[in-house]
Amino acid sequence: MAAILEIRNLKKVYADGTAALQGVSLQVERGEFVAVIGPSGAGKSTLLRCINRLVEPTEGAVLFNGTDTSKAGGQQVRKLRREVGMIFQGFNLIQRVSVLRNVLHGRLGYMSSMTGALGFYSKRDTEEAHSILQRLGLNQQMYKRADELSGGQQQRVGIARALSQKPQVILADEPIASLDPVTSENIMQYLYTICREDGITCLVNLHQVEVARKYATRIIGIHKGAVVFDGAPDELTDEVTGLIYNK
Template sequence: MASSILEIRNLRKVYTDGTSALQGIDLQVQQGEFIAVIGPSGAGKSTLLRCINRLVQPSEGTVMFNGMDTTKASGGQIRKLRREVGMIFQSFNLIERVTVLRNVLHGRLGYMSSFSGALGLFSKRDIEEAMHILHRLGLHDQMYKRADELSGGQQQRVGIARALSQQPLLILADEPIASLDPVTSESIMKHLHTVCREDGITCLVNLHQVDVAKKFATRIIGIHKGSVVFDGPPEQLTDEAAERVYRK
């Protein structure tokens, strides 16, 4: 039986303007799961992911990741947390003026001293591994191009490669296909799903597209107004269940 890598208990987030984004989320995630988090805009999906890696500070509750209560983490613990949790963004978050290879290597910064990182003193092993990852994602011909020379789909593959270079235990993907066309979206989800399965990486991916969630996820979590209203395998997400997630 797979072991639990992430356990969330009574997670709440209220922003300073009074917006209640999360209202007591309880989740347990097993190692190796590929989970799609669905829900309408403003449901709290992005806040949930960002509370896990402490890009957002929760208002209440606990997030246990790999034995660490991330809500109480500080300093070196947060640095360790962000090494072990890769993040993929809707807007790619690449440094456009530098090469694809250099962008991927930035995933190693959490393992380096500030001095070495500032000077870009990456080891030969890190460079070789970054090249290998780019090869896996079909980007070996693009590695010396500037990031802004790539298409949106290629840039998102670079984002996946950067996350993989961290050698993470968990990947959080926040609407990774929201700005892409359907064909490119399918390709990105195939790449993400394949590398996570092959490397045994747990993944939580926020999606708007229910059909995509059903196709790739081993489990779907539906969030409505900050609460979990569905949690189960794709085949149990009936039209009636989806209506509960997306009801006005």
């Protein structure tokens, strides 16, 4: 069976000439929990964003379930973004609407979630959103506006929104960078659980090497746009960590 993601010689040069990715090749198998680590500016966000085409690669290919996504048109890109959900450092919620509506946004798409009054949603959609929110421990917050929630709660809404898309892969771009250590553990536990219980493949960009070691089944180290380490957490010695961050 094809790897769920295959990245071939991926390069990204931004318009100002910054070479953010310099030829990244890797495969991710279904169900893996991959942490991507590396210093600030290494190219971690660019890598995740190229996978679901939030950023257009300059060269190379990203295959999702064996299909080259670089040839995908608008509708196929939308489908790709549903199947490859994204969680952001800054949560990226629609602040002035309810938590429930943010989750329905994930399930139905932006226009359908914003145009209908809540009563218009099908019973099935609403029940599904309720059950995901319950799973994330947010049943008390369902009708609150997103901007009334704490950072940790907002990130749980971000996870709920991604889950409501029924994704095969979740890309999390520094999901805990703006959270305190206890809340960070809580968010990582949720991501770990959905990977284990739902079989959703997770790629998580992290600054904290200890967190990567604790949760990931595999760690990829990026430095200056290139993969300099790819292995099991116990292979990531202090010496290797030093190389990733100081090279």
